Amino acid sequence: MTFEDYNLTRRAARGDIEAFSRLVREHSGLVYRVAARILGDSDAQDASQEVWIRVWRNIKKFRGESAFSTWLYKITVNTCLSSYRREQSRQAREIGDDLSYLPVPPSIEDDPETAALAGERREQLLRALGRVRAEHRAALVLRHMEGLSYAELAQILEVPDGTAKGWVYRGRAALLVALSEDSLEGGSA
């Protein structure tokens, strides 16, 4: 952890708004990015706001034993998983069915043809990712999109190293299966 981050967290823990604002501005990218990948763009904003409320409430508990980013990843993933479970149970109550989440990808502004093809593949991947079990999806996002090690995953997901590894292994296989099913459904296999 950088000295600056440590200093900012200590000041924020004492109620210093300016220090907290700097933490929010510097790390909001990480929170929003992970939330968008686990929950999809449409729910990322609400989840990100909830993450920062939790950070403010709990910043006194952060002792600097791990990097601030690790602590932030942990809060972000927990918030996203809770939000996902809440949404699943709400949908189950309302519709009585297990609807899979379909994330909405942002627009791509490059060459239209390439962008359309890339956008289509991207959409397909994110749609398939939405069909992977939430814990496995979080592990995949941290491992293959955030580039974290298994030791970091274990710390963030609060599970033993072997479990974190198992979630990534299973998540990858489930994503591949979901992708091929998606291709078959779309008739592009």
Add this chain to the structure above:
Amino acid sequence: MIGGQDHWEILERIGAYAASELSPEEMREVEQLILDDPEALRLAESYLRMLAMLGAIGEETPEVPEAVIDHAIRRAVVSAFFRQAEDFFAGVGRAYLGAFVYYLGLRAAGSAG
């Protein structure tokens, strides 16, 4: 041909191979499988494409809506205000209580005298 009860295990193993997460010995085993079985080769290629796409999405940096930052800071300001107000009123309350106890002490001393 990949099939049977350990299909899922082989699928996971090929995924780990594509992600370069296996030991040299395990890598050799999977390479042999890929050489022997066209389906295993197809799976390894699919995994590589999938991991490349995941990595490419991971490289993207979505823009954070300003509303997220504003909301977080606003909530902290309000919370800090109430925290300070609470501390202030608790302090005033403690001071009054102290004064009251002191007063009671004086009265007790006066009536005893």
